[in-house]
Amino acid sequence: MNATSVTVAETIQWDRPVRGRVAMFGLIAAEAAIFSIFVVAYLFYTGKSLTGPMPKDVLSVPIFYTICLLSSSLTIHLAVSALRRKGVRGFAVWWFATIALGTAFVYGTATEWHRLIYHDGLTISTNLFGTTYYSLVGLHGFHVVVGLIALSIVMALTLLGNVRAEHAERVDVLSLYWHFVDAVWVVVFTVVYVIGR
Amino acid sequence: MALETFEAPAGAAQTPRTIDLPAPTAWPIILAFGLTLVFAGLVTSVSLSILGAICAVAGGVGWFFDVLPHEKRESVPVADGVPTVATSRPQVARVEWITHELHRARLPLEIYPISAGVKGGLAGSVAMAVLAVLYGIVSGKGMWYPINLLAAGLFPERWTIAQISVFHWNALIVATIIHLVGSSLVGLLYGATLPMFPRRPILLGGVIAPILWTGLIHSILEALDPVLNQRIDWLWFVISQIGFGIVAGIVVSKQERVRTWQYLPFAVRAGIEAPGAMDERNGENRQP
């Protein structure tokens, strides 16, 4: 499943990795490098703000929305498995659940930012904490939104009846990206809400 | 993206008349232009960003329909006249000045066993000790003088000539250990490096290496053994080192060489059962 093979002569079995997967891993490596720079900046600047508000005063841990995002990894996995078993209907249901969970997470971030900006008066230019916090969480949120757009396009195609079992491999490549976005949230969550608070 | 179409003609005996290739498309350049304009808007005006965004969306949608549901491809006719592969140099010469009959040998073909280095080092240590004691006697400071000097790093309280010239049992033990360990290690080094200079092992082992070694010691001796550094006679030191080197070099180069296993495949050297891997010379059974 991870390799295409072609029999060239009678003897040589010729295996190579699938392009989409390799490219997605390349993209994930690049994105991971970008995120690590932002994470390093966040950690380095933790506690270096000259003025308030400080993280421990204003941040509350978004447990519920974190559970939403992380469980969406499970639902997208179930969706792809369903598609592999030719269960397009099951795929559509699980895929929709993934989008719903991702949207809930974005909603959670939006409400948190709204509270921080209008209630606590923390903007990106207030202090170092604001700069690093909005950059890191915003970068992650941007990736979630991009992922949601891609998932929604697939959802639309599914509803139009264009996604079939033979597309499972490509859909799986997209799910790799979504898993990556979830894994990054684990790091961001640890850095922002556990270490940095 | 239709992987199978890439593989289909592989190994085909006859060339096809046409070949399918991805069709040219303008959407990537439009998407790239749009994205650039989005960023350019930051330094010019927002309207440019909006125009760029429109371009980018158009490019993205266009690109999408280039690839989905089916990749757009075009048929290209195959040109006549596939070039024949031929050379103007059919003769093959061998580079043979080291490995007389072996082609593409992995060097070195033979090395000295580890025991050769140790033996050479120990033999050299005897020669060096004899020369050093000789120096003590010739210079009139007594045969214990060089031994005490070698151990002086551990006994900083003994620093006058009178103290250094007489017998100390603990200094003898320390000096013997330093001497034997140092000699064995240097002997090992000779054993490892001598195959790289197959033509004149004694010159390297006997002269060049001791001089380099002396230079190294000269620069770090102050830190290792300040008492020795103050009193050392560098001429005699070099003479003893050369004595060591010549004896060690002779002993090492007299040892039987053993063949390296570098010509064997890695799997065999690593002890992995790999049927067919040993069948190197006729190569038919080796597979990618």
Next chain:
Amino acid sequence: MSSDSIALPRAETASRPLVDALHGWVTTVDHKRLGILYILYALIFLVIGGIEAGIMRIQLMHAHNDFVSPQVFNRMFTMHGTTMIFFVAMPLVFGFANYLIPLMIGARDMAFPRLNAFSFWLMAFGGFLLYFSLVGANGLYGAGNAPDVGWFAYAPLTSRTFSVGHSTDFWTLGLLVSGFGSIGTAINILTTILCMRCAGMSLGKMPLLAWLNLVMSGMVILAISPLTAAQVMLLVDRYLGGHFFDTQAGGSAVVWMHFFWIFGHPEVYVLAIPAFAFASEIIPVFSRKAIFGYPVMVAATICIGFIGMSVWAHHMFTVGMSSSANTFFVLSTMAIAVPTGIKIFNWLATMWGGKIEFKTPMLFCVAFLFQFLVAGLTGIMLGAAPFDWQLSNSYFVVAHFHYVIVGGILFTIFGAFYYWFPKMSGKMCNETLGKLHFWLFFIGFHLTFDFMHIPGMLGMPRRIYTYEPGRGWDVWNLIVTIGVFFQALGTVIFVTNLLWSYFKGKAAGSDPWDAWTLEWSTLSPPPVYNFASIPVVKSRRPLWDLKHPNDPDWKYE
């Protein structure tokens, strides 16, 4: 328009309207055309960057010169550095990789042909955006147009306070856009090499060029991304009032340095490894021997890739890091000399006992060997922190890294031009003009960059606008400037040679150098589909096997 990307005979191409031809080029997804676009784009910027260097050297020719104003001088060194790295060296590397890799691994195109086109145009538009600053960067009066903060744009010079107007933003955005393109191309090259090899070409049988470009693309993915992240932070600082690099609000200027050099030093190897790749293909062919120590070459390259990611802070010894950090970066910098030394010995061993032909490509590669060695030696000197404290930010450093980039990288790229031009155009390059180019450039290079070390050791700092007479710098600066004219003349002859050979050169045939890799088994220039039937290989030198059926390579590998 479907017939546009077919390699038609030139006479027919010329008879079509220009618009049609141009349309064919902008809509192409063919890796060969995109490779040529990359290379032409880089050549144009090479001339622009060279003119900027020339302006600086004329300004520094003698003491108290005022050929240009100090403001223009600052813009010149900023634009020169940025252009040469991002819009000359990178596109040259990518161009050759694009052109050669599918041909060498027996594929019909890159893994993602449309992404390939997209990445090229992003890089191209990024360069145009940067140069648009010359006319478009309106700021306060006298705030200047082109970026003038140096090619590594240290904070806080890039803050709104010290860089009013939009010049720095043009620099940031231009590099950001072209950086996206670079990452796209790198992913494409990586995927192509891993997934598009023809049957029988296992990883251990790939040409070294493919191996080295695999490592290069991995490094681009891991090195350009931090630059992208840092540029985004700089944009946040400049546009949204962030404080990443704002020392007044607790931010740190040193963090920018780290982030920049985490990109900046791997970048050197991103450029150098493809240069090694060209040398590894050219030297065996002109020595008539197989490459010496193929597995060790691969291992050394991977080693360089790893160590190269962990040496960045040797650019920052003078900043005042902790002594343990200094020690680490000194040691890692010294360690990288080991795999590089292995490579140099392997090239020498390839030549040793061979039947060497000193054609132009080989001349450039031999010069590369010695010049790169010298560059590495001054690199070890500067890698020792105490030495660096003396000479950091002096002309010694400038001489060192130009020795790497010009003496090492550019020389092999010239070699690659002469070696693969027959494949790309179907015409041979003129040997006489090629040799003239080599010697002029060689003399010019050594006049400029050998003697540039000396004012550095005499204390001349880099990036100064002018200097007092009587410091002992005058005569060296004059010699350095004279060398630039030789290099410029060499480049003019190079371009003349390319044009003359393209129109008037004699036909090359498919395999003019009697070489051994797959690209020489197809027509010159290759048809759009590369290979009518996909080849099957059994060894690292498939064409050797075909040419010497009684003595094939696969018996020994």
